[in-house]
Amino acid sequence: MLKDITFGQYYSANSPIHRADPRMKIVLLITAIVFIFLSKNMYALLFSCVFVLAVLLISKVPFKIYLKNLKAILPILIFTAIINMFYSDGTANKLFSIWKLTVTDAGLYRAVFMATRIILLIFISSVLTYTTTPNDLTDALEKLLSPLKYIGLKTAVHTLAMMMTIALRFIPTLVEEAEKIMNAQKARGADFENGSLKDRAKALIPILIPLLISSVRRAYELAEAMECRCYNGGEGKTRMKQLRLKPMDYVICFITVLFCVGIILINLI
Amino acid sequence: MDNIIELKNVSYEYSNADEEDIAYTAVSNLSLNIERGSFTVILGHNGSGKSTLAKMLNGLYKPTKGDVLVDGINTKTEETEIEVKRKVGMVFQNPDNQLISSIVEEDVAFGPENLGLDPKEIRKRVDESLKAVGMYEFKNSTPHHLSGGQKQRIAIAGMIALRPDCLILDEPTAMLDPKGRAEIVDTVMKLNKEKGITVVLITHYMEEAENADRVIVMNDGVIIADGTPKEIFKNVEMLKDVGLDVPQTTELLYALNKNGMAVPTNVLSVEETAQVIANYLEEK
Structure with a gap:
């Protein structure tokens, strides 16, 4: 699946x-x-x-x-x-x-x-x-790129790592959602398998638009949830898992x- | 008893950016105190203003009129915004949109990490919180392999890792199946009883209000009833008027009374109801 x-x-x-x-x-x-x-x-x-x-x-x-x-x-x-x-x-x-x-x-x-x-x-x-694991890779990249903060890219490294973490977390959720929408559209008679390449590309629009709208809504809710968990853009943030050689x-x-x-x-x- | 949250003549208006004269008042001139250590349930149908009220309790929304005080701190003060959010935790409806990391324990660690705590202290809090919600054995799992109820418990663990005084739950069971719903209600009850965390549960499932200390019914942005569960559920007509369903046991006793059987209506659980009906039949 x-x-x-x-x-x-x-x-x-x-x-x-x-x-x-x-x-x-x-x-x-x-x-x-x-x-x-x-x-x-x-x-x-x-x-x-x-x-x-x-x-x-x-x-x-x-x-x-x-x-x-x-x-x-x-x-x-x-x-x-x-x-x-x-x-x-x-x-x-x-x-x-x-x-x-x-x-x-x-x-x-x-x-x-x-x-x-x-x-x-x-x-x-x-x-x-x-x-x-992707999570370890993200952590390692954040650590390795951390010297960049001394050349004026203070928040960039943290933001990049946060984006990767959230992306990793939401890929399965969005895939599941795309599947649901696809089934819903199929039940309404949408045809994704037949027709020319142009027709098939067009058939994807009714999947992509609901997916985009729901992603924006998710992003909004996630932002509120992060705010409730005292997130303030990574200022003064510590890590539970410390990488040690x-x-x-x-x-x-x-x-x-x-x-x-x-x-x-x-x-x- | 002292109050953890105080609302003083609070109103909240949603304004339309294009047409300024059209504003929608979600909460109007509401005053309310939440006692420390209490278990309060706020009931109301969709659009009654209960979610807006919830988001004002931890400063996520600032009231357009009036003040919200958390442990004496006004939520409008910018410098103490993080402190207020730490004191009052918030759990939302959709567990999927609250989890940040693809590993359970890392997600629970997110809050304490933001507070800048020592790694050892974070580890301690994460383990404690996961144990408190009964999800410790899943600490290395991926959220998308868990059920809705389990994910919601992880979200609760993520909040209690911040050691809040109060936990607001905004319809935490709305997207769950009956089993998941029971899991959440049990977890929240346990946190209230054992850890002494003040709980404000917002819901439209009346059964979840049965064990509360206090039930508040909201309609059109105002409080229309406030009392113990038994006091509130007696008032079947009023609850039906605002579009809420009363628990089946209350409904049954109410119907029996209406048809001339004088059974007491101030009981809630199935066992108690069976008992009062049995007593009534014996007396006859």
Whole structure:
């Protein structure tokens, strides 16, 4: 059912990566992505592959689920590979020609290299979304962005985090409501399945308008409820859940640093 | 006894921005005191002004005429606005539109977090509040997987985490099924009896008024009756006139009386009613 859709792709499991501090995960993810891109030669890339596969295994999220993510970007992947295949720096050996385009061994190597890089990138990024709940992600982003308040964006960070929290909370509610309205309109003879694309788009108007009106009403009531709970725009607000770095977080950090050093060394070969 | 809330000649007018001369008076010249620790039920049909009255009790709406005093503080004073809202908690009709976080315990923590309390103190209050409404085992659940009654109890927990002196509930059961309704009424009764929180329950379900200390009936922005539940429900004609339904037991005793059976009409519960009818039949 539509109702069971939850925002984000959190996959519940009990792994060291699930338990790690979300702030640490975000920072390390960015670091890992940078170093995967810095892999210059084949050995460095192979080393990255080993690292990413190890992370996937430790995360305890089934490999099948990671592959599903890959399927979505398959067209982009193939496109990038094909474009790179025809790349040549002039010194390479010709393999074969299609029409006016020539495929060289250097081009082929580059195509495989680029595709692998993108696959690694998708895999490592999905580790973050699969092992971190949306709420933890929001908290971590708020904390990581908090230095912005010193450059005049005092309320912006808090507002952004509040918006994300409310969005996460209301997505299932609104999906449920859209479903109700859809059924109500169907009962009145609305047809969402047949007709041209234009007709079907038009048929959505009687769903979107009631949904919009009720959302505005909800927003108004929510604002009153928040006011009753002493909300004043986040001034002087504290948090019940304090993020604290645990020994395991430092271990994970150390492993990632080792990976980065490894890439730098291998690049020198 | 001292009063937690005092209303002095309070009026509230909704004005139309386009046509200033057309204003709708929701509450007119109303004076009322709510005693500390009491359980008051305000009854009235739709449009009787009871919701507007409720929103004035914690300063969400400021009266257009007159003053509302909460624990001696005027709700019109801007500096004490947060303090008034902390003292007088408010629970609304739709539980879905009151919950902010997608995790139960984080939602309950929202109020105390806004007060800027210490994380340990917040944790203590959250656990206490969830236990008080009997939802502690759901602290890590997601609200949209809970029933309406459960969500409404979370909303109540979110309010009592602020440690209010008084709790206003504006038709908290209107969107719930009978089971959810019973859950809420029981929870509120318990909070009143055990924690001594003053309760003002606004409703149009008369059964919920049975256990109150005081019942106030509103119609067209004014109080038309004020007394104990038994005093109020005796007056069946008046209640029907303002569009309210009396409890079935009262209705039965009223009908019996009308048809010449002199049974006492000042009882409310099913057991008591059965008893007085049995007594009457024995005497005959």
